[in-house]
Amino acid sequence: MINMSDQHYSDSTQVIKTTTKPDPTTGAINPPIQLSSTFAQPGLDDFGPYDYSRSGNPTRDVVEESIAALEHGDRGFAFATGMAAISAAFLTLHQGDHVVVTNDVYGGTFRLVTELLPNYGIDYTFADCSDPVALEAAIQENTKVVYIETPSNPTLAVTDIAQAVKIAHAHDALVFADNTFMTPIFQKPLDLGVDLVLHSGTKFLAGHSDILAGLIVTKTPELGEAVYFVQNAMGATLGVSDCWLLLRGIKTLSVRVKAEARNAQAIAEWFQTQPLVKAVHYPGLATDPGHAIQAKQATSGGAVLSFDVGSEANVAELVNHLKIPVFSVSLGAVETILSYPPKMSHAELSAAERHARGISDGLLRLSVGVEDVADLKADFAQAFAQISHQQTVK
Numbered sequence: 001m002i003n004m005s006d007q008h009y010s011d012s013t014q015v016i017k018t019t020t021k022p023d024p025t026t027g028a029i030n031p032p033i034q035l036s037s038t039f040a041q042p043g044l045d046d047f048g049p050y051d052y053s054r055s056g057n058p059t060r061d062v063v064e065e066s067i068a069a070l071e072h073g074d075r076g077f078a079f080a081t082g083m084a085a086i087s088a089a090f091l092t093l094h095q096g097d098h099v100v101v102t103n104d105v106y107g108g109t110f111r112l113v114t115e116l117l118p119n120y121g122i123d124y125t126f127a128d129c130s131d132p133v134a135l136e137a138a139i140q141e142n143t144k145v146v147y148i149e150t151p152s153n154p155t156l157a158v159t160d161i162a163q164a165v166k167i168a169h170a171h172d173a174l175v176f177a178d179n180t181f182m183t184p185i186f187q188k189p190l191d192l193g194v195d196l197v198l199h200s201g202t203k204f205l206a207g208h209s210d211i212l213a214g215l216i217v218t219k220t221p222e223l224g225e226a227v228y229f230v231q232n233a234m235g236a237t238l239g240v241s242d243c244w245l246l247l248r249g250i251k252t253l254s255v256r257v258k259a260e261a262r263n264a265q266a267i268a269e270w271f272q273t274q275p276l277v278k279a280v281h282y283p284g285l286a287t288d289p290g291h292a293i294q295a296k297q298a299t300s301g302g303a304v305l306s307f308d309v310g311s312e313a314n315v316a317e318l319v320n321h322l323k324i325p326v327f328s329v330s331l332g333a334v335e336t337i338l339s340y341p342p343k344m345s346h347a348e349l350s351a352a353e354r355h356a357r358g359i360s361d362g363l364l365r366l367s368v369g370v371e372d373v374a375d376l377k378a379d380f381a382q383a384f385a386q387i388s389h390q391q392t393v394k
């Protein structure tokens with residue numbers, strides 16, 4: 001549970017206060033990596049706060065309290081991966097329940113919802129949750145959860161969180177929100193009425209492309225009890241060494257994401273002036289269709305954007321000539337990561353399905369890191385120039 005006296009701190013202070021807990025016996029300012037699976041009990045009728053690390057561990061407690069405080073929630077939970085957290089959230093449902101899932105959901109969530117949950121009698125409907133009419137139409141008598149992700153991946157489409165909550169709650173359905181792209185520094189879904197927040201801690205929260213982690217934060221004690229039951233029963237908890245690394249990451253979360261988002265905003269604006277770039281998707285741009293809603297519910301456009309260079313051939317040239325970005329899957333790290341959704345995150349979709357979702361053959365996703373923005377722009381400028389030069393030579 002959160003120490004209520006910490007709640008008035010701003011996020012930049014909160015990330016430090018919640019992760020720095022002086023040890024009462026040694027004074028060590030960082031929580032120890034408590035590598036103990038079992039805990040000695042004082043006596044037959046006198047059990048201590050911990051018994052077995054799957055059920056609870058002091059290092060994991062600090063991570064769980066930290067994320068709960070940052071998301072303004074009641075209780076936090078740490079899992080081995082983002083997908084373990086998302087699976088645990090869905091496992092609070094029962095046979096016969098139905099979920100409405102936003103169209104542009106993360107690929108792993110799509111696979112879980114379409115190929116695993118139906119085996120347990122949990123049915124689904126996909127809908128454009130940013131469209132109130134489409135969302136309302138997708139809700140059924142047995143709909144228990146509306147699952148949203150905003151901005152979406154990789155087209156950065158924005159869903160009005162408060163509006164989705166209003167519609168879902170009118171039908172007695174809960175709202176689960178994947179807040180991985182925004183982090184609690186930029187967006188706090190629970191404050192907008194959401195019931196449960198999810199994170200791939202692998203991304204911005206850990207922030208260094210090193211560990212895998214997943215997190216859940218619940219708003220009410222009842223939902224917290226349900227998630228705790230699943231966490232302990234299914235057992236995909238985050239190992240204590242990774243808990244410690246995640247705490248290390250969270251300490252710098254606020255400064256990292258703000259620097260990364262500043263760079264992303266500058267690059268998105270500069271891309272708009274580049275002839276080779278056909279389109280830029282970034283909710284921080286005043287011209288972006290999601291900008292007004294983003295400005296209402298979040299304090300930044302974030303550190304991820306996508307852009308279209310017109311063709312797969314241009315994508316290949318760009319990847320070939322760029323020197324700074326790492327060409328790989330994933331996002332949310334100190335290094336700039338460039339990915340090609342058609343052959344990476346969205347490779348399982350057919351070309352027609354990709355195009356229907358706005359994932360064109362020239363679309364690249366950029367997760368901007370903390371490098372010097374002038375160096376990043378210069379690197380893209382030289383790569384764009386080589387492509388333009390080849391096109392005039394041809």
Ligand SMILES: *Cc1c(COP(=O)(O)O)cnc(C)c1O
Nearest residue numbers: 081082083106180200202212213
């Ligand atoms: C990466 C990601 C996940 C899955 O997290 P893992 O840690 O890879 O299991 C879920 N949602 C979003 C938005 C992601 O980017």
